[in-house]
Amino acid sequence: MTAPIGSAVARLERVSYWYPNQDEPSLRAVDLEIEPGLTLVAGDSGGGKSTLLRLFVGLVPQFHGGRVSGRAEVAGLDPMRSPIPRLAQRAGLVFQDVETQSVYGSVEREIAFGLENLGMPRAEMHERVDGTMAALGIEGLRGRRLSTLSGGERQRVALAAVLVLRPLLVALDEPTSQLDPAGAAAVLAACRGLAAEGRAVVVAEHRLETLGPAADRTLAVEGGRVAAEIGARAARPQATRDRPPRAAAVAGRGDAAWEMRGVAAGPGREAVLQDLSLAGGPGEVVALLGPNGSGKTTLLRTLAGLLPPLVGTVRRPAGRTAYLPQNPGALLHLPTVRAEVALTLRRTGSGERPETMLAAFGLERLADRYPRDLSSGERQRAALAATLAGSPTLVLLDEPTRGMDTAARRSLAAAVRDLTDRGSAVVLATHDTELAAELADRTIQLRGGLAMGPAEAPPGGGPR
Numbered sequence: 001m002t003a004p005i006g007s008a009v010a011r012l013e014r015v016s017y018w019y020p021n022q023d024e025p026s027l028r029a030v031d032l033e034i035e036p037g038l039t040l041v042a043g044d045s046g047g048g049k050s051t052l053l054r055l056f057v058g059l060v061p062q063f064h065g066g067r068v069s070g071r072a073e074v075a076g077l078d079p080m081r082s083p084i085p086r087l088a089q090r091a092g093l094v095f096q097d098v099e100t101q102s103v104y105g106s107v108e109r110e111i112a113f114g115l116e117n118l119g120m121p122r123a124e125m126h127e128r129v130d131g132t133m134a135a136l137g138i139e140g141l142r143g144r145r146l147s148t149l150s151g152g153e154r155q156r157v158a159l160a161a162v163l164v165l166r167p168l169l170v171a172l173d174e175p176t177s178q179l180d181p182a183g184a185a186a187v188l189a190a191c192r193g194l195a196a197e198g199r200a201v202v203v204a205e206h207r208l209e210t211l212g213p214a215a216d217r218t219l220a221v222e223g224g225r226v227a228a229e230i231g232a233r234a235a236r237p238q239a240t241r242d243r244p245p246r247a248a249a250v251a252g253r254g255d256a257a258w259e260m261r262g263v264a265a266g267p268g269r270e271a272v273l274q275d276l277s278l279a280g281g282p283g284e285v286v287a288l289l290g291p292n293g294s295g296k297t298t299l300l301r302t303l304a305g306l307l308p309p310l311v312g313t314v315r316r317p318a319g320r321t322a323y324l325p326q327n328p329g330a331l332l333h334l335p336t337v338r339a340e341v342a343l344t345l346r347r348t349g350s351g352e353r354p355e356t357m358l359a360a361f362g363l364e365r366l367a368d369r370y371p372r373d374l375s376s377g378e379r380q381r382a383a384l385a386a387t388l389a390g391s392p393t394l395v396l397l398d399e400p401t402r403g404m405d406t407a408a409r410r411s412l413a414a415a416v417r418d419l420t421d422r423g424s425a426v427v428l429a430t431h432d433t434e435l436a437a438e439l440a441d442r443t444i445q446l447r448g449g450l451a452m453g454p455a456e457a458p459p460g461g462g463p464r
Contacts, residue, residue, distance in 0.1 A: 009169050009200035010034040010056055010091075015070035016224075017051060017060055019373055026051040028224040029070070034169065034202060037216035038195045041204040044405040045377025046366075048224040049204040050096070053171040056202065057093040058084045075168040088114065092162035096173040096376040096403055098154050099327040101161075107141045107149075111160045118165075132164040135193065137186045148267050151178040151326040151399060152292030152431070156186070163190060169200040174376065176210060177402045178326065180291040180431050184210050206377070206405050256315075257282045257425035258303060258394055263312035265302040266449075271310055272298040274449045280427060280442075282317070283420045287436040288429040290446035296429035297326065299446065300396045303427065317425065319393030320348055326398045328383030332371035337363055340371060340386040348390030357385045361411045377403040381411070388415055395419060397428040401435055413438055 010033070017027040026048050034056075041049050054060040058079040061068045072079050075090035095101050104110045108129065115125045133139050136156050146154060155178050162170060172191075176184040188210055191201045195216070204221075205211055212218065220227040256279040266272035272295045280286045288296045301307040302314060304323040325331070334340050341354040358367050361381040366374060371382050380403050388395065395416075401409055416426055416439055430436060436443055445452040 008033040008035055010074045011072070012055070013071040015055065015072055016068070017055065018067040019051075019064060020066045022066070022373075024224075026224050027055070030224075030226050032219075032226050034200050036195065036198045036200050038191050038201045038203065038211070038214060040208065040211055040215035040218040041202060041221055042206070042208060042218060043221040045206075045381070045403065045408060046375045047222045049221045050173055050375050051224075052221060052226070053093055053173055053202060053204055055079060056169060056171050057091045058082060058087045059093070085117070088167075089118070089165060090167050091169040091171070092165055092167040093171040094155075094159050094162050094173065094175060096177065097327060097329055098151075098158040100329070101158050102146050102154075105145055105147065107138070107144050107146065107157050110146060110157060111164055114161060114165045128164050128166075129160075132160045135163075135186070135190055136160050137182065148270070150292045150294075150297055152180060152183050155179060156183055156292075159187065159190070163194070167199070169202065170194055172201070172203045174205060174403050175203060176205065176207070178292070178399050178431065183292055188214060206403070255281055257284070257317045258427075259313075259315040260299075260303065260309075261313045261315075263302060263309045263314060265298055265307055265309045265312075267298075267307070269310065272449050273302065276312070276449075276451055278444065278451060280425050282423045282425055284441045285416065285420060285426040285428070285439050287440035287443045288427065288446055289431070289433070289436060289443050290452075294446040295449040296446055297398055298449075300398050300427065300429055303394075304396050317393045320390065321394040321396065322387045322392035323396045324383060324387045324398060324400060326402065328380050328402075329372065331383045331386060332379065335370060336368050337371055337374075337382045337385070338367040340382060341389050344386050344389040348392075350390040352389065354389070357389045360415055361385045362407060375403075377405060377408060380404060381408050384412060384415070388419065391419070391422060391424065393424055395424055395426045397426070397430075399430055399432075400428055401430065401432045409435070 012030050012032045015027055015030045016025045018025045043049050051060055056074050056079060061080060062084060068080060077087055077090060079087055102110055103113050111129050112125055115128060136159060138156050138160060141153060159175060175187050179187065192214060194201050203211055259279040261277050263276040264271040264274055288299060290296055302309055304321055332340055334343060338354050341357050345352055345354060358364055361384060363381055363385055366378060371379055374382060384400065400412055420426060
């Protein structure tokens with residue numbers, strides 16, 4: 001199924017939308033046509049990008065509720081009223097929080113799920129699944145359990161589960177936020193291929209370096225309004241450090257804040273990490289780099305005490321260890337953002353007021369909002385505020401800039417510097433080389449579960 005070139009796949013006329021119990025609309029009188037090709041949607045967190053994408057597939061308003069006005073048509077259907085299973089055959093969405101999108105526990109069954117629901121003949125189903133996995137370079141994941149995948153690997157599996165249906169419109173919310181360069185290149189190639197077939201691809205992204213040059217048009221969504229078409233944004237200036245690196249190698253020294261000695265670790269009895277010996281000092285930032293599946297998340301979970309080592313020993317400093325997982329929603333369960341921060345402060349016995357950390361991450365106006373109603377970038381900031389409150393002695397951050405705009409990245413960098421100035425040790429796993437260049441005293445490359453050796457923080461950073 002392809003659309004005639006030049007015809008609109010989606011059309012919105014004066015569409016406004018209010019989430020439940022919200023006075024201000026998340027979309028404001030949006031007039032928009034989406035034609036075949038690659039459309040990039042830019043804008044700050046909370047501006048309405050994710051809401052716009054959810055409207056295309058009917059989740060807004062059918063799943064989220066709330067109020068809506070105006071008219072919309074997507075691939076010949078009304079997304080406000082057409083049954084979502086029917087709409088899913090013509091428009092698909094890959095969430096930023098891919099952890100919430102899976103149905104089956106295994107990779108191949110997850111990708112085939114939509115085709116099974118359509119009653120597709122088995123031979124054709126296998127051909128579609130094989131071709132989609134090959135296009136995204138994930139054939140090696142076929143027999144894996146989703147629970148054993150890295151965040152980036154799960155992101156590519158979620159994309160495959162949508163692309164295998166060959167919808168007329170594909171919406172992607174921050175699709176490269178957890179991907180290594182090879183994964184990001186595979187997503188870009190898939191987007192280009194879909195656009196060449198006459199399909200509409202709509203991508204919401206904060207970082208435009210990879211997808212920007214390939215986009216047919218770039219739109220700005222700010223304050224719920226779709227602004228005039230914009231050109232590709234200039235790349236951010238190279239990161240600079242405002243303090244000299246701290247002492248580098250601490251392995252074997254008495255002042256190590258944390259240590260891993262001869263560690264093998266992984267889910268179940270499967271060792272993802274092999275014979276790992278690492279250490280970090282007080283006030284030091286160590287960045288873990290490496291491709292998806294190399295063991296970065298496993299290392300953080302083992303260091304946090306959430307995953308016992310199969311072999312070897314792990315030592316953490318006295319005091320609280322704070323761990324931010326890739327899925328921030330796993331941490332947020334209270335009625336308001338303020339309550340989340342206050343709970344951490346209460347448990348740590350800190351006399352600090354919640355407002356201090358809320359202000360540090362620009363969350364004052366969101367303090368009384370329900371965390372799960374926030375945008376992905378706002379939810380990430382809320383999780384960071386709740387995690388970093390109370391001066392933890394060891395801070396473990398897994399892809400902390402996921403879904404973040406420029407202002408939020410600055411807030412994160414300032415919070416990390418404040419913690420290290422007070423002696424906290426920080427270990428972060430990231431594909432964001434700009435973040436590593438700005439904050440890390442040392443970087444450690446992981447590949448195949450092995451540490452390939454420490455290196456100085458990379459100069460400058462650049463596109464991921």
